[in-house]
Amino acid sequence: MEKIGVYVCHCGTNIAGTVDVQEVAEWAAARLKHRGVVVGREYKFMCSSLGQELIEKDIKELGLTRVVVAACSPHLHENTFRTACKRAGLNPYLCELVSIREQVSWVHTDKDMATAKAMAVVSGGVERVLHHEALEPLKVSIHPDTLVVGGGIAGIQAALEIADAGYKVYLVEREPSIGGHMAQFDKTFPTLDCAACILTPKMVQAGTHPNIELLTWSEVEKVDGYVGNFSVTIRKKSRYVKTDLCTGCGICWEKCPKKVVDDVFEAGMGTRKAIYTPFAQAVPRYPVIDRANCTYYIKGTCKACEKFCPTSAIDFNQEDEIITVNVGNIVLATGYETFDAHRMAQYGYGRLPNVLTSIEFERMCNASGPTNGEILLRDGKSKPKAVGIVHCVGSRDKNYNEYCSVICCMQGLKFAHLVHERTGAEVYNFYIDMRTPFKGYEEFYQRVLEEGTHFIRGKVAEINDAPRTPEEQGKLIAQVEDTLVGVQMRIPLDMVILSVALEPRHDAKETAKRFGLSCSADGWFIEKHPKLDPVATMTEGILIAGCVQGPKDIPASVAQGAAAAARALGKIHAKEIALEPVRASVIEEKCSGCRICNGLCPFNAISFHEERMVTEINAALCQGCGTCVAACPAGAITGTGFSNEQIFAQIEGLLLLNVGEEPVPA
Amino acid sequence: MNNNETFDPVIIGFTCNWCSYRAADLAGTSRTKYPHNIRLIRLMCSGRLDPTFVFKALANGADGVMITGCHPGECHYLEQNYKALRRFHLLRRTLKGLGVEPERVKLVWASAAEGKKFATEVGSFVEEIRALGPLNWYRSNGRSPDDSGPTSHEPAPDLKEVPA
Known part of the structure; x- marks a missing residue:
């Protein structure tokens, strides 16, 4: 008969606070004795080295042949306890970790109920472990x-x-x-x-x-x-450029007659040609032809790039x-991608020309950007005298994204410094909380404070261009409450920079799935x-x-x-x-060759042997989902680690208490 | 156990290793409370769910079974949750034929990020089962629980009465 050891973890008070661990351990040793449980112990931290040694000692001294640990999620410590078993000479797959923390103590409050459920979970583990097999990874x-x-x-x-x-x-x-x-x-x-x-x-x-x-x-x-x-x-x-011939000399984009607004790299602030590299230091240097905007593809004539290319690298038919x-x-x-500021209509982005997003402002500041690094209003010549920086646009906001975008506070400080340095304008940072952790960040905040930037704690309610006083004439007005002082303010500005949230890529879900x-x-x-x-x-x-x-x-x-x-x-x-050796395999003697399973595998691990008239499973391709195991009408497919016997036994174990609770007269 | 107010149902939940089991883990780590009535079994995929598991659970004293898996289109094994969906519909029909309320079996999609949803679904399912009342299938089958496999071995004499 198998000898099972049951170990119940306190996890400090994480489990012991809600589950009577001692009662569970004692109950398992007494009530599950007839199932082979020879020892039931509880310990403060089973995952600690002392806890693991406890198991190892019992395996050696009591000759345990199976181990059940009732502790946290197997996703956390399954490997820990398997390794402990292995050290003591027991096959690691003869150990079962059942979760009484994530599934019991942390989600329930009633101690009696939680203790009873922990017992059921342990009982399920004991029944299941009896059907475990010694496996090799x-x-x-x-x-x-x-x-x-x-x-x-x-x-x-x-x-x-x-x-x-x-x-x-x-x-x-x-x-x-x-x-x-x-x-x-x-x-x-x-x-x-x-x-x-x-x-x-x-x-x-x-x-x-x-x-x-x-x-x-x-x-x-x-x-x-x-x-x-x-x-x-x-x-x-296809780039429509032969990269083996192209030298990246740049004549093609110099000669290309078609100017296109660059929405990607320049964030709409600058232009590029229809044949382009996104920026001067691009790696690799080979350009691409933007087929949607290229005159040749639209009108059928032009080919200026081809005419001037010194190495004949242009190939309009490339596929x-x-x-x-x-x-x-x-x-x-x-x-990531940045939050679309149009979604917050109260800030007037898209309607008010001098409301910019942080990425647009980055491009404007950049020495190789559309204004050669000059901070200018949209008229292209005047410098702003007052600039507002709005933090948390699309972040920390239940309507858009609840999370903090992490970078915006420091980015806002950086912008404040750059505006100061390059224009001498008054700068207003509208923040909810200033967050400047990490090395050198707080010091930078102090520096910008000393430079005279105004910090106003409050979420900007609205940016508009409707003046109420002569000073507001021709200005953007930020309507905001300074929540530290408790007063409503209207601040006239020339330029507003929206610190837009970082968001997952629009196709992140498809990428994740892929x-x-x-x-x-x-x-x-x-x-x-x-x-x-x-x-x-x-x-x-x-x-x-x-x-x-x-x-x-x-x-x-x-x-x-x-x-x-x-x-x-x-x-x-x-x-x-x-x-993990979780794989399906076919017991040939039981297989009737019905081929029901054949169409179920998305990994093409199942094939039919025409001569022997049986189905075969390729272990290297099998991912272990078990769908074929569930489908086989003859029970000819087994799934290691998740066999029918194991699941049936676990169901019986889990339900032991409520069946046992009220014995039915024979 | 005689009226629905004091009836404390027992539910077996089947979870997928990649999504709903992790949703249950997340409910735990974020301390989201839900009723104690559910006991979980981890499978690698909802596609592993053999309908006989459900019958076994109901026959052994469960009042309801919750099957959980990845959202359609998000299966870790590409498409096996669709097979679980097909089996689920067949299962409900079979249960109805056997005279068992098909509502005793519920299918829930929960991603690894949906700890809260998992907890809420457990809560509402417990109430649904409570409204249906106990199933008592092992009794109505005329079977004593003591002849259903491993649990049949002689119970320890000092058996303690423990609430379900």
Whole structure:
């Protein structure tokens, strides 16, 4: 007969505060004795080394053959207790961790009820563990190449770290150049480094690194496979430029007669040509033809670029190219988009010309931007005398996004400093709370305070152009309550900058689905653990870095890029990874060859053996969902770890108490 | 146990490892309270749900079964939750044929981010089952719980009365 040990964790008071752990342990030892429970113990922290030693000692001394731990979610500590069993010589898969914290003590308040439910949960675990099998983890090899999606600072950092370690990286970017949002900025807080000065060397490094294959103007279409062995289909959109011939000399965009408003890089503040690179330091230097705006594609004549190209690199008939790459790990660093300020009509964006978004202002400040770095009103010549910066536009607002966009306070301070420095104008920061954590940020805040920027604590109610007094004539008026003083104010301004929220990419959901990830309610990708595993995801082999995980500033994005790279490198270096042996397999003698299961597998793991007339399952392709197991009318398919016997036993165990509660007369 | 006000139903919940189980975890970590009546079983996917699991649960004393999975289009295994959906409809029809209220089985989609939704759904389902009253299937089957498998072994003599 099996010998089972039951261990109930207090988790400090997290569990013991709501569940009578001692009663549960004693009950299991007494009431489940006939099921093989030989010992029931409770301990303050089962996951501590002393707690684990308790299990190890019992395995050795009492000869336990199964272990049930009632503690937290298996997503947190299943591995901890399996490893403890393994150390004591017990197959790790003969251990069952049942959750009485997330599923009992943290969600219930009545102690008697919670204790009774904990007993039921333990009983379910005991019945289930009796049907566990000794298993060996599946070992799969790790392909040494890595795919990084998104060429912003987080993606660039991840790609460089991996490439520097000596492994190949495919860096995919959907715009014509890498650089991301950081390339659009002028200065970076709190040091006021010029963004281009610190970013462009990294871009060049990524562009010339022998281990990095840049795939710009490209998008991932499909991802197949699993950790270590992904096969990724990438669409290289046609640039209509032969990159092997193009030297990036720039004659084509100089000669192109068609000017187009650049809504992407210049945020609508400047223009580009129909054949273009988004900015002067673009990496790679090859241009793309914007087919929707190119005169040749519209009217059938022009071809100025082709005529002047010294290397005959223009190819109007180029078609999209589909390539497939095999990689072992994937880093997603697809970043963010900014909140559409039109949605807050009270701020007049789109109607009042001198109301700008933060990205538009960044472009205006940038020395290589549309005004060569001069801060000017929309008339293109006059400098503002009073500038208002509105914080939290679309963030910390139940109507739009409840979260804090993290960067706006520091960005607002940076703008205040730049306006001061370049125009001498009065600057008003309208904030809800000033948030300046991290190194050097608070000091920067003090500096801007000393420069004489006005700080008004209050959410701006409205920006309008309806004057009530002669001073307000021709001005924008910010209607705001200074909540520290408790007075309503009308502040006349020449320019208003809206610190717009960072939002998930509009297609974040589709991207998540393509890579098998999930999004939070806000739309950011969900990490494996918010504190202890911020760059891993629930899908093994897929890592996330930068703003795709949530709003963050440049230092944090770089740190995550490097962290994701370290994670990928660890796996590449280990050459193989152990996977949960949760797989389906066919018991041939039971298979009638009915083929009901054949159409159910989305991973093509199920095939039919025509000669033997039985179904076969390819363990390497099987992902372990168990849909075929549930469908087989003959019960010929078993799913390790989640067999029918295990589930049936767990149901019986969970319901033991209420059946036992009121014995039925025979 | 005789009238619906004091009736404390027992519900078995099947959860998907990737979404609803994590929603339950999230409800826990954010301390969102819900009734104690539900006991969860983790599956890798709602597609693993064999309808016999539901019958087994009802036959062994559960008053209701909640099946949970990823939202349509968000299945971790691409499309297996649609198979769960098909089975769910078939299951309800079969239950009706057997004279059991089909409302005793409920299908809920909950993503890993929806801890609150998970808790709310449990709360409302408990009330729905409470309104339906106890199922007592194992009794009406004329079966004693003591001949239904592992639990049949002699119970310990000092068996304590524990509330469900």
